[in-house]
Amino acid sequence: MKATCWMGRNTVEVVDVPDPKILDERDAIIRITSTAICGSDLHLYDGYVPEMKRGDILGHEFMGEVVETGKGVGNLSVGDRVVVPFPIACGACEQCRNGMTSVCENSNPNSGMAEKLWGHATSGIFGYSHLTGGFAGGQAEYARVPFADVGPMKVPSSLTDEQVLFLTDVFPTGYMGAEMCDISPGDTVAIWGAGPVGQFAAASAALLGAHRVVVIDRFDYRLDIVARHTGAQTLNYEQVDVRDALQEITAGRGPDAVIDCVGLEAHHPNAALHTYDRVKQATRAESDRGHSLRQMITSVRNGGVVSIVGVYGGFVDKFPIGSLMNRSLTVRTGQTHVHRYQHGLLARIERGEIDPSFIVTHRASLSDAPAMYETFKNKRDDCLKVVLTP
Amino acid sequence: MTTSAVLARGLGLASLALGVPQVAAPDRFAEAVGAQPTPQARDLTIGIGIRELSAAAGLLTRGSSPTWLWSRVAGDVMDLVLLGRALRGGARGRTVAATVAVAGLTAVDLRAARRSGRGRPPTSSSAPSASGAASAPGPSASSSSSSSSGSDLELTAAVTVARSPQEVYDFWRGLERLPSFMWHLQSVEWVGEGRTRWTAQAPVKKSVTWEAELVEDVPGEVIAWRSLPGADIDNSGSVRFREAPAGRGTEVRVHIRYALPGGRAGALVARLAGEEPHQQVEDDLRRFKQVIETGAVVRSEGSPEGPSARRQLLQHPGSPSAGT
Numbered sequence: 001m002k003a004t005c006w007m008g009r010n011t012v013e014v015v016d017v018p019d020p021k022i023l024d025e026r027d028a029i030i031r032i033t034s035t036a037i038c039g040s041d042l043h044l045y046d047g048y049v050p051e052m053k054r055g056d057i058l059g060h061e062f063m064g065e066v067v068e069t070g071k072g073v074g075n076l077s078v079g080d081r082v083v084v085p086f087p088i089a090c091g092a093c094e095q096c097r098n099g100m101t102s103v104c105e106n107s108n109p110n111s112g113m114a115e116k117l118w119g120h121a122t123s124g125i126f127g128y129s130h131l132t133g134g135f136a137g138g139q140a141e142y143a144r145v146p147f148a149d150v151g152p153m154k155v156p157s158s159l160t161d162e163q164v165l166f167l168t169d170v171f172p173t174g175y176m177g178a179e180m181c182d183i184s185p186g187d188t189v190a191i192w193g194a195g196p197v198g199q200f201a202a203a204s205a206a207l208l209g210a211h212r213v214v215v216i217d218r219f220d221y222r223l224d225i226v227a228r229h230t231g232a233q234t235l236n237y238e239q240v241d242v243r244d245a246l247q248e249i250t251a252g253r254g255p256d257a258v259i260d261c262v263g264l265e266a267h268h269p270n271a272a273l274h275t276y277d278r279v280k281q282a283t284r285a286e287s288d289r290g291h292s293l294r295q296m297i298t299s300v301r302n303g304g305v306v307s308i309v310g311v312y313g314g315f316v317d318k319f320p321i322g323s324l325m326n327r328s329l330t331v332r333t334g335q336t337h338v339h340r341y342q343h344g345l346l347a348r349i350e351r352g353e354i355d356p357s358f359i360v361t362h363r364a365s366l367s368d369a370p371a372m373y374e375t376f377k378n379k380r381d382d383c384l385k386v387v388l389t390p
Numbered sequence: 391m392t393t394s395a396v397l398a399r400g401l402g403l404a405s406l407a408l409g410v411p412q413v414a415a416p417d418r419f420a421e422a423v424g425a426q427p428t429p430q431a432r433d434l435t436i437g438i439g440i441r442e443l444s445a446a447a448g449l450l451t452r453g454s455s456p457t458w459l460w461s462r463v464a465g466d467v468m469d470l471v472l473l474g475r476a477l478r479g480g481a482r483g484r485t486v487a488a489t490v491a492v493a494g495l496t497a498v499d500l501r502a503a504r505r506s507g508r509g510r511p512p513t514s515s516s517a518p519s520a521s522g523a524a525s526a527p528g529p530s531a532s533s534s535s536s537s538s539s540g541s542d543l544e545l546t547a548a549v550t551v552a553r554s555p556q557e558v559y560d561f562w563r564g565l566e567r568l569p570s571f572m573w574h575l576q577s578v579e580w581v582g583e584g585r586t587r588w589t590a591q592a593p594v595k596k597s598v599t600w601e602a603e604l605v606e607d608v609p610g611e612v613i614a615w616r617s618l619p620g621a622d623i624d625n626s627g628s629v630r631f632r633e634a635p636a637g638r639g640t641e642v643r644v645h646i647r648y649a650l651p652g653g654r655a656g657a658l659v660a661r662l663a664g665e666e667p668h669q670q671v672e673d674d675l676r677r678f679k680q681v682i683e684t685g686a687v688v689r690s691e692g693s694p695e696g697p698s699a700r701r702q703l704l705q706h707p708g709s710p711s712a713g714t
């Protein structure tokens with residue numbers, strides 16, 4: 001089959017690899033009909049996530065048709081159309097039973113590796129480095145889905161691929177980011193990043209009853225989309241001082257909650273300070289750039305919530321722990337527990353409360369993946385989300 | 391002096407050598423690393439110099455305490471601020487050289503900090519686990535340690551399993567099932583009168599066998615065994631089951647002791663246990679948890695056999711291979 005492989009920093013290639021096979025009786029094989037490129041894939045592409053290997057198949061946002069099931073997969077039949085959550089979860093361990101599927105205790109065969117970096121391991125994740133298991137990803141024609149009796153969710157034929165594809169990751173991620181804010185009436189929620197995750201965080205904050213949503217980015221085309229589709233107010237951080245603007249909007253209180261939808265490649269409008277983080281990161285003296293995180297923490301109101309769904313890998317410098325501690329802030333974070341959200345969010349789509357396809361700007365064939373990585377990474381051609389079809 | 395003490399001392403001196411000129415002649419230092427000698431650069435350079443000197447003081451007086459070593463790692467990072475700014479403003483050649491030098495120092499720092507603190511920054515509050523035997527793991531964690539006292543090799547490891555103590559005991563008590571998650575074992579068979587025959591795989595197609603007897607067997611609580619005279623390897627062990635608090639399942643604690651008399655038996659144990667014997671026991675328990683909770687060992691394209699410390703070093707690409 002054809003698959004999009006990571007071949008080193010800034011290089012992906014679509015190559016021929018053997019078709020996946022069932023390895024365990026709880027596996028299923030999916031023929032992929034749509035697959036997307038995620039901001040998380042850019043962290044791999046740019047070489048900031050450790051433990052990638054040349055030849056790793058990328059992709060964790062995919063859906064398709066079941067073509068084969070192991071004998072332990074009673075809930076799926078050949079021909080079913082399913083979306084597949086990006087974390088791999090066993091459904092049986094204590095964390096899974098509590099709904100924390102992205103920290104499943106059993107699905108990461110390389111947990112020993114992850115423990116060395118993080119102290120404890122996360123679940124396995126499709127196509128997302130060997131720290132999260134070394135699983136082949138879904139930017140390919142087929143994928144093996146472990147624990148297929150737990151993860152894949154059937155979707156109705158009345159909805160198109162583009163309407164349900166983002167249930168695999170970015171819609172639940174934005175939703176979880178907003179849910180972690182414990183939004184109550186009158187709340188202002190400020191969101192850093194107007195990528196796909198920020199778009200869904202804004203839409204979800206509105207769904208969850210936020211009084212006002214403010215989205216911060218520097219790409220006007222992304223800010224325009226979020227304003228148009230979610231009613232959010234927007235700030236271009238290259239044009240205004242973000243903290244001042246937020247103080248102004250909230251009459252000096254600061255936003256009640258802030259959501260990080262940027263992650264470890266944050267950009268700083270001050271060229272010198274951006275270089276500071278870039279150089280440290282490039283020389284591996286700091287693994288993650290912490291600019292938006294620092295700004296979020298100092299912007300949120302006293303007693304507010306800092307919700308982090310942007311991905312970080314290792315360490316950031318100059319973490320404002322003093323502001324965090326002295327001002328009674330709460331930090332909530334995580335890779336998304338997609339299994340916990342997918343049914344409820346599918347129901348919202350079916351009820352017409354949201355149509356997630358609004359984020360799609362680029363449609364291409366799987367073989368165009370290398371060019372599409374470049375377009376998405378460099379925000380060329382007003383790119384917000386790429387969907388590939390094998 | 392130990393290697394890490396020597397490293398720490400060297401780093402302390404390096405800090406001193408870097409710190410003094412930064413404080414005493416900040417402009418010249420900034421120029422030397424290729425930054426423009428602006429007032430800003432001057433303040434920064436002095437600041438970094440002071441930080442460097444305090445690291446030197448700590449390193450030279452407290453030696454290889456992990457905290458001081460990690461503070462050096464953090465310190466290196468700051469130097470790159472200056473260098474990073476400089477990269478934008480010309481004098482590239484010099485800056486690149488300086489960056490490489492600082493990055494090199496960072497690597498040495500990291501190595502020293504790893505050696506003295508077993509690879510963990512002090513922030514992770516890694517209290518050295520004294521025996522490891524009784525250290526309580528988190529609900530998902532497994533913990534392990536190894537120590538060789540005199541001529542014995544002692545291994546302990548623990549894991550929490552989401553099943554009742556009785557179920558976990560029953561699973562383990564089968565003994566024949568142990569090789570499904572303890573990969574160095576080929577087989578365990580009952581040979582009558584509470585005795586078992588164990589066959590373990592040693593590298594290069596050799597196998598080792600011994601007979602053992604149960605010395606303690608309390609359903610839902612403990613299974614303990616010891617090898618019988620004449621064993622290739624004199625060993626004993628126990629596995630204890632205890633209900634974890636408030637429905638968290640069962641805490642499983644394994645303790646294994648190999649006698650290491652030297653000579654052939656000692657060499658055999660060493661080969662059997664591999665370079666990282668505690669890793670092996672830890673992997674065994676991870677797989678045990680997977681088998682009992684999910685029904686099978688979890689396999690990925692990168693780790694097609696399932697969790698193993700060895701395979702983690704030699705990952706396959708995350709792609710279906712012709713072999714799997």
Ligand SMILES: NC(=O)c1ccc[n+]([C@@H]2O[C@H](COP(=O)([O-])OP(=O)(O)OC[C@H]3O[C@@H](n4cnc5c(N)ncnc54)[C@H](O)[C@@H]3O)[C@@H](O)[C@H]2O)c1
Nearest residue numbers: 039040193195196197261262263266267309310311335336
């Ligand atoms: N927690 C999870 O489970 C999960 C799931 C999916 C994605 N993610 C992460 O979410 C993040 C966003 O993903 P995405 O797909 O939207 O990516 P993206 O790259 O399209 O979007 C990131 C946006 O952040 C903006 N940005 C950069 N620096 C900024 C700053 N200082 N202030 C404000 N905005 C800034 C960029 O301009 C860009 O528009 C990534 O880190 C990704 O890895 C996490």
Ligand SMILES: [Zn+2]
Nearest residue numbers: 038039040169
């Ligand atoms: Zn993603």
Ligand SMILES: [Zn+2]
Nearest residue numbers: 090093096104
């Ligand atoms: Zn689980």
